[in-house]
Amino acid sequence: MPALLDLAPVLDRRGVPWAIGGATALEALGLPRETTDVDVFIDDQHRSALNAFRGAGLAIAHFSDDVAAAYPAGGGENDRIDIIFPAIEPAMSGLFHAERRRLRGVEVPVLPVLALAAMKLMSARAREHADALRLIDARLTSRRAVRSELKRLVKLDPVGDGWARRRFDPAAALRRLEATS
Numbered sequence: 001m002p003a004l005l006d007l008a009p010v011l012d013r014r015g016v017p018w019a020i021g022g023a024t025a026l027e028a029l030g031l032p033r034e035t036t037d038v039d040v041f042i043d044d045q046h047r048s049a050l051n052a053f054r055g056a057g058l059a060i061a062h063f064s065d066d067v068a069a070a071y072p073a074g075g076g077e078n079d080r081i082d083i084i085f086p087a088i089e090p091a092m093s094g095l096f097h098a099e100r101r102r103l104r105g106v107e108v109p110v111l112p113v114l115a116l117a118a119m120k121l122m123s124a125r126a127r128e129h130a131d132a133l134r135l136i137d138a139r140l141t142s143r144r145a146v147r148s149e150l151k152r153l154v155k156l157d158p159v160g161d162g163w164a165r166r167r168f169d170p171a172a173a174l175r176r177l178e179a180t181s
Helices: 002-013 022-028 044-055 091-097 113-122 126-137 143-155 162-167 170-179
Strands: 018-021 037-042 058-062 067-072 080-084 099-103 106-110
Touching: 002 037, 002 044, 002 106, 018 022, 018 091, 022 037, 022 099, 022 106, 022 126, 037 044, 037 091, 044 058, 044 067, 044 080, 091 113, 113 126, 113 143, 113 170, 126 143, 143 170
Parallel strands: 018 106, 037 080
Antiparallel strands: 018 037, 058 067, 067 080, 099 106
């Protein structure tokens, strides 16, 4: 994560709409969980921000139109930064409503808690579902707010490529949330 913390002021100076998500966002919210990467969401119109990662000596690997990863030269898997150009809600709008938080002494934008909880429930991984419930249990958001957000997302026309639609399903997330009530 040191590479990302060094890049934070560079991305901010360039005016790039970006935010941290995933387990690293949980850490910034005071709910740390072990992770091997950092998820960084960047507005699709600012793909040139990848040049900042390259300028910091990071190699870029592209996995799809919406996902890339940055690795330090000679670095290992634990140094990976997943770079997501979100094509689905609530990540797209969450970028523009990111909340500034301190992460290891550096102020960074973090996806809004409600967007983070909804995305984690929309994921197909049980660990992500547990993270969403931790956000609710810590009273950083409420079950009612998450339920309302997921209902809103179900009504939206799906956007993005097939990968994003398959991986993040708001209807399934709503069922998961209801099953834990």
